[in-house]
Amino acid sequence: MPLLQSDELSLVADIGGTNTRVALSRGAELQAGSVRRYRNAGRTGLEPVLQQYLQELGQPAVAGACIALAGPVRDGAGEMTNLDWxxxxxxxxxxxxxxxxxxxxxxxxxxxxxxxxxxxxTTPVFTGRSAIPAAHAPSLVIGIGTGFNIAPVIDFPGGRIVMPSETGHINLPLQDEQDQRLNRYLTREFGFPALESALSGRGLQAIYAAMMPENASKTAPEATRIMAALQERSDPVAEQAARQFVSLLGTVTGTLALIQLPFNGIYLVGGVARAFAPWLDEFSFATAFRNKGRFSEFMENFSVFLINDDYAALTGCAVHLDGIR
Structure with missing residues (x-):
């Protein structure tokens, strides 16, 4: 692939299930004032979005382009998981x-x-026993938004490796009757109890729905309404659903910590992660994270952080391009 010069412009984009964010970068730095956000609904694909963006910015010449998409990528091609692109x-x-x-x-x-x-x-959720980074130990990024996924990150002397994953489509873990009830609901509604069908925006709605009687005449409210009711303390079911969401997220995050051993930190990203940030402590996220039997004390080695930057994936695309000049 052709190399880029440090003074050349690049286009970077982050395509989620709901929105596409686009920016210009020079090297690893996003260009001030260049970020735009576009709704995906009603659009046939990415190409018209990027063409509109470049037209709005006066058709700047870009030497590089890197996009991040919510779906599997292989051999220079990707397919969105929650969008028909x-x-x-x-x-x-x-x-x-x-x-x-x-x-x-x-x-x-x-x-x-x-x-x-x-x-x-970057905000600490809780800090482990040691805040000193371990040489070449992994970090772990966990994304909770329209979907759910992870990416292990390892820094070597020769550069950074970030492994792709589709963890959101593994089976939902089951610990108690409440989880079993959610599992039955997801299997009945979607045919398979995938992790992201519970730990995502629509997942919160599914957890709420699973708590309703099967013959209920009303449908579960959307996630934004559930979170609003939680804030107002106006709906006991909303609080119960949010508690189960946080407990499940803690359990899953702890399990992933044991799989990946991310001694350099676990980083929660995504709109749903940010929405739940005020409730993680009250609903005992750390307790669920560390509840691993005889390994509960070992779990105190890990730190969890929340990234509040909505444009971090754009920065990551720019860093990726800059690192392969």
Whole structure:
């Protein structure tokens, strides 16, 4: 692939299930005032979005383009999990005119952003026994938004490796009768009890629905209404659903910590993660995280942080392009 010069402009984009964010970067830095956000609903694909963006900014020449998408990526092509879009390097090159084009999974982009996000946008959820980074130990990014996914991050002397994943589509873990009830509901409604069907925006609605009687005439409220009711303390079922969400998130995050051993930190990202930040302590996220039997004391080695930067994936795309100049 052609190399980029440090003074050349690149286009970077983060495609979620609901919105696409686009920006210009020079090296690893986003260009001030260049970020735009576009709703995906009603659009046939990414190419018109990027063409509209470049037109709005006066058709700047871009030498590189890197996009992060919420879905699996393989051999320069990706398919959105929660949107009917397929994207490849050819489409990206046609839309932007860039000579270098790369496609990442969105959580990979979040992984590349670690260490490049403003520290003011990173908040500790809880800190483990040691805050001193371990040499070459992994970090772990967990994304909770329209969907759910993870990306392990390892820094070597030769550079950073961020592994792709589709963890959101594994089976929901089951610990108690409440989980069993949710499992039955997801299986009945969707045919398979996937993790992201519970730990996502629509997942909160599914947890609420699973708590309703099966013959209930009303449908469960959307996630934004559940969170509003939680804030107002106006709906006991909303609070019960939020508690189960946080407990399940803690359990899953703890399990992933044992799998990946991310001694350099676990980073929660995404709109749903940010929405639940005020409730993690009250609803005992840390307790659920550390509830691993004889390994409960070992779980105190890990730290969890929340990234509040909505544009971190854009930064990650820029860092990725800059690192392969």
């Amino acid at each position: 397929k994207i490849d390097n050819k489409t990206l090159r046609q839309a932007t005119g860039a000579r270098r084009c790369d496609i990442l999974n969105d959580l990979q982009a979040q992984g590349y952003a670690l260490g490049h996000v403003d520290p003011d946008h």
